[in-house]
Amino acid sequence: MADREDFDVIIVGGSYSGLSAGMALGRALRSVLVIDSGKPCNIQTPHSHNFLTQDGKRPKEISTLAKQQVGKYKTVKFYNGLAASGANTENGFEITTQVKDKFTAKRLIFATGLKDRMPEISGFAECWGKSVIHCPYCHGYEVKNEKTGILANGDVAFHYAQLIRNWTKDLTIFTNGKSTLTEEQTDKIAKHKIPIVEKEFAALKHQNGNIQEIIFKDNSTFQLKAIYARPDYEQHCKIPEKLGCELTEQGLLKVDMFQKTTMENIFACGDNASPLRAVSYAVASGTIAGAAANNEMTEEEF
Numbered sequence: 001m002a003d004r005e006d007f008d009v010i011i012v013g014g015s016y017s018g019l020s021a022g023m024a025l026g027r028a029l030r031s032v033l034v035i036d037s038g039k040p041c042n043i044q045t046p047h048s049h050n051f052l053t054q055d056g057k058r059p060k061e062i063s064t065l066a067k068q069q070v071g072k073y074k075t076v077k078f079y080n081g082l083a084a085s086g087a088n089t090e091n092g093f094e095i096t097t098q099v100k101d102k103f104t105a106k107r108l109i110f111a112t113g114l115k116d117r118m119p120e121i122s123g124f125a126e127c128w129g130k131s132v133i134h135c136p137y138c139h140g141y142e143v144k145n146e147k148t149g150i151l152a153n154g155d156v157a158f159h160y161a162q163l164i165r166n167w168t169k170d171l172t173i174f175t176n177g178k179s180t181l182t183e184e185q186t187d188k189i190a191k192h193k194i195p196i197v198e199k200e201f202a203a204l205k206h207q208n209g210n211i212q213e214i215i216f217k218d219n220s221t222f223q224l225k226a227i228y229a230r231p232d233y234e235q236h237c238k239i240p241e242k243l244g245c246e247l248t249e250q251g252l253l254k255v256d257m258f259q260k261t262t263m264e265n266i267f268a269c270g271d272n273a274s275p276l277r278a279v280s281y282a283v284a285s286g287t288i289a290g291a292a293a294n295n296e297m298t299e300e301e302f
Helices: 016-027 059-071 136-143 154-164 183-191 279-301
Strands: 004-012 032-036 076-080 083-089 092-097 102-110 114-116 148-151 171-174 201-207 210-216 221-223 226-229 233-235 266-268
Touching: 004 016, 004 092, 004 279, 016 032, 016 059, 016 076, 016 279, 032 102, 059 076, 102 279, 136 154, 136 226, 148 154, 154 171, 154 183, 210 226, 266 279
Parallel strands: 004 032, 004 102, 032 076, 102 266, 148 171, 148 226
Antiparallel strands: 083 092, 092 102, 114 233, 201 210, 210 221
16 A cells, blocks of 8 residues: 555544444445554453344454455455544545554544543453443343442442343442442442442452452452443544544543534544444444445535
8 A cells, every 4th residue: 555545534443333334435435444453442352242143243253254344345445553643634634654654535434442441450451341341231141140240339330230130139339439329329229139348449350351259458358250340431542632523521522413523524433432332333323424424525526
């Protein structure tokens, strides 16, 4: 590939939403470059669920097949590497990679996902996506009726308790310090016989990412099979913000129903623009972003 090429659309991020956008644009005969560094946020997750036709498949299996299918559209090209910076040009945008390759396009689609910030609990990162999980719709069936924990506090803990009780009644809330649940929330949790443990975590003892027990700072332990948690996150790619795209209060890229950001000709899809962190939603939002970008260009060209 030449050092500088021009495309109709550059898609930054080549996982589920990015590939979905690429397919929509490839089928619309648009010249597309998909830039991907190969680091999806679900890289540790053994299986993907709740996605019709793909239930139980390994995430890598789904994305590999997706890339093969998108690659059949000859106007779509792939670049293995990291998008390092972006700039406005007279006719659109320029993306520069980490190794200083430069590409230009009329439209940008960011499908760059989120970066989860792991808490300072030994073993947490190793268990993330395996036995420390965030979504019962994605993973709850596999640990149904098992001894399960909720690592959260306040409103998040209360919401998790309401939700996860549908999958298991053997449930314990761990606030990892003093509880910030309201008196009303605490009373309601107690009515459902869900214990609240305020001890601070020291570590998660595990085997290959499968939790065996919690080790608290007072050296006591608690055995269980799974923990629901919602760690903090940040945008995996800072280029949209530097180009002027606004974030929501939750730190997500602000988009409309067509996945358009607050900056003209820039779209975003997948986890970076939605709290619904699921493969099925990422694919759907990518299709919308690709179709909307193409629709804009057809209107301009007509």
